[in-house]
Amino acid sequence: MLKKINCIINGEPKEIEVDVRESLLDMLRNRLHLTGTKQGCGVGECGACAVLIDGNTIDSCIYMAVWADGKNITTIEGISKPDGSLSDIQQNYVDKGAVQCGFCTPGFVISTTALLNKNDDPSRDEIRRGLSGNLCRCTGYQKILDAVETTVEQRRNSKK
């Protein structure tokens, strides 16, 4: 059964016809070709498919596409600046060596973005908790935490 939904994706209003059986992840990747959002486990354990809905992180693999009707969605493609250059969070992931195979990175960047929007001065423990819904099998997490801490520090310094 197809259903028409309206939502805002990365700032652009969209009207999309979706199958009611589709996940938001299916819709983003297969209909809109926004393939930055990854499918990892498919059951909400790994966070590779994380996107922002009205500013909150959710796992798009366990979110029905029809639920996106009327929502404001940000995917990893909407995190980079309009000219394609990286956000400060993304740049720090690169600079701090927080990206190895890279499959988990879009989810981590989404979770980091939401975390820092909510809390601009998180402790290392708060960062760990904010990113606890994302798994990385390469880095051992330390460099990811470093990248987030560096972003916090840079943002604090630029405000001075």
Added chain:
Amino acid sequence: MYQINGYLEASTISEAIDYLNKNDNAQIIAGGTDVLIKTRERKGGYVDRDLVGIMRIPELKGIKVDAEGNIVIGATSSFTEVEENEIIKSNIPSLCTAVGSVGGPQIRNMGTIGGNVANGATSADSASTLFALDTIVRIASKEGVREVPIKEFYLGPGKVALNKGEILTSFVILKKNYEGFKGDYIKYSHRKAMDIATLGCSVMIKINGQIIEELKIAYGVAGPTPVRAKGAEEYGVGKEISQEVLNEIGERCLKDTSARDSWRASKAFREQLIRELPKRAINNAIGGGFNA
């Protein structure tokens, strides 16, 4: 694609009830963090269903204090909404701890406190605290609204007292069951996040000086459903808090529970947790002082 038969979005409680009455294949879905996973894993009873979405029903949302001072929590309040709610934070901080221990941020943003209870799992992090609060479960059907004490709501593993055409709408926590109490929830799990409790223990305690005036101890995963340790509670009330009394409470909790072996942990290990966690939770709740 999820292997479902169809999807209907209900916009009012009566519309949802109507769908449930008309269609034997209907299955309520709230945040989907349980139902959609079971569908993906093709668990019996979760395949080819007609899902009825309830997340856009305004009456199921929100947390408020009613005219009698009771706290009413809407069933589709997400774990994050409960954790960050000012009413809950200032009156029942142990419930914030409990819902804050669920999964990770993405799960807490979608998963609902109503779903946590309605799916009947003994491991539900919110359930033991709701038991310790003697929470009343409010259920709507086309006949009207009925109220069930949470301990009567759980019938067995995965089985709750929801009949056909009924929907869990809210939880009511009476003023007398939270006012003046201190509480704590301890989730014992192997990982700090994204894990299911090996054992959960929630305590609500009212003390006058060093005398225990009221004591409520509830567990998750210490039996087929969440359970209260009534014998230990009765023993504790009226006693002056001491290390010996705490130890005896722990021992008596063992008699009120029925832990078992699972791949997550052995019965013997769970029984050790059943003895230890209430002592720690009471100690945390009253601000420390004991070697718990």
